[in-house]
Amino acid sequence: MMGSSKNTAGKRVFDNVYNFPQDSQSLADDLWDAYVTRAGTSGDRGLIPPGQLRDGIVFRETDTGLIYLRHAGDWSLVGGRTPVAIMRRTNAALTLGNNTYGDISATAAWTSTYDGTRGFGTYSNGLPVTVPGEYEVFWSMWLNASAGGLVGIGVNQTGTPGGNALHAIDHVTFRTIALGNASARVRLAAADKLTLWGYGEGGAHAVRGATSLEPMHWGARWIAP
Incomplete structure (x- = not known):
């Protein structure tokens, strides 16, 4: 040989x-x-x-x-090219619910970072999951408001879910400006759909539109089987 x-x-x-x-x-x-x-x-x-x-x-x-x-x-x-999606804010109008949770996943309000997502279905008022496993879900928000609110990520949620049905739920806290961000781990199945929800404390608060400097985004990434 x-x-x-x-x-x-x-x-x-x-x-x-x-x-x-x-x-x-x-x-x-x-x-x-x-x-x-x-x-x-x-x-x-x-x-x-x-x-x-x-x-x-x-x-x-x-x-x-x-x-x-x-x-x-x-x-x-x-391993390999595992799923990840980071949806960034557009300038389409978007408001949190008025003392109730409202769906703020509207397709017109979000576009994928660098114009692409990987391993998810086509964005349609939310993120369709195609690969089961454990994911990290996350969001970062900035409001045009003089008060705060709550934001979280739902799995297969419709109507007006309570905060106990959401993941990575946290305050958008007003100080000089109203800011917030959070993340959490959640196990997802294929065909689950992720949506973003917001609650305005004392009013329907407008979510700021995009600028080149604002890290306004939400999304998910696959972590483990």
Whole structure:
């Protein structure tokens, strides 16, 4: 057997010099990689024959960039291009509810940072989840108001939910200006929808429109299976 090395693409390149035991180990490593790793589209992952499925297989989805591990008879997302979405404020009018929680997730009021989200469905008055797991949800808010309010993130909430139904709920506190931010961890399932809710204390408080200097945003990022 000839000696070998890998080129910049990771492909094995053979020469005519045999080095023992290094070359034997290289061959064993290649066989191990072929045994435990797979790659293909997200659809291909579902087409692996049952007889080839076993705990410990790693599958890289070429269309999504996600990496899955086969564990306890199921696939678990473990890395790669995991979901993240940061929605920044536009100049569309937006107000908190007047002494009640109001949905402030209107599509016109938010646009994705750098014009892209990753791993979520298309934004439609909220963020549709496509990948289950534990997420960090977060928000940062600035009001045109002389009083404060409350803001939080709901999961599959409609109508006028109470604060106990929201995650990362916290005050937008008035001092010289009305500012607030918060984050929390929450377990989400595929097809869950995240929405942003606000409560105006004593009035319907306008949420400031975008400027280049204001860190007005909300969103979520995947953390763990």
